Amino acid sequence: MKFNIDKSERYTILTLNEDNLNSILAPDLKSEFIFFRNEGVRNLILDLNHVKYVDSSGLSAILTANRLWKDYGAFILAGAHSPSVKKLIEISRLESILTIIPTVEEAIDFAFMNDLETELTKDAEE
Numbered sequence: 001m002k003f004n005i006d007k008s009e010r011y012t013i014l015t016l017n018e019d020n021l022n023s024i025l026a027p028d029l030k031s032e033f034i035f036f037r038n039e040g041v042r043n044l045i046l047d048l049n050h051v052k053y054v055d056s057s058g059l060s061a062i063l064t065a066n067r068l069w070k071d072y073g074a075f076i077l078a079g080a081h082s083p084s085v086k087k088l089i090e091i092s093r094l095e096s097i098l099t100i101i102p103t104v105e106e107a108i109d110f111a112f113m114n115d116l117e118t119e120l121t122k123d124a125e126e
Helices: 026-039 056-069 083-091 104-125
Strands: 003-007 012-016 043-047 074-078 099-101
Touching: 012 026, 012 104, 026 043, 026 056, 043 056, 043 104, 056 074, 074 104, 099 104
Parallel strands: 012 043, 043 074, 074 099
Antiparallel strands: 003 012
């Protein structure tokens, strides 16, 4: 699996440099997600700008990440521009479950805002 990782204090970007997110890549991607979560990554951005096709195994990997970050931080899907990827998300009715942001830059802004909101909520509770 070819990918790049860009780590920051508030977020990590995993850019998938593959055309297809399928059953061959999905297990490795799930492992990476678990590694990032165990490492304490609060906000994970999955950049799909290079991905042209996602099958059900790839979708399962994405849903695994969404579940791992629920109630912990944010899992953000960015750059899902391919018509077939958009259609799969639409058909699966996942646009209401997943956090889907058009660009990586906007996803970074979302991660910052998510962190600030978490910090403010935590301060208000104390």
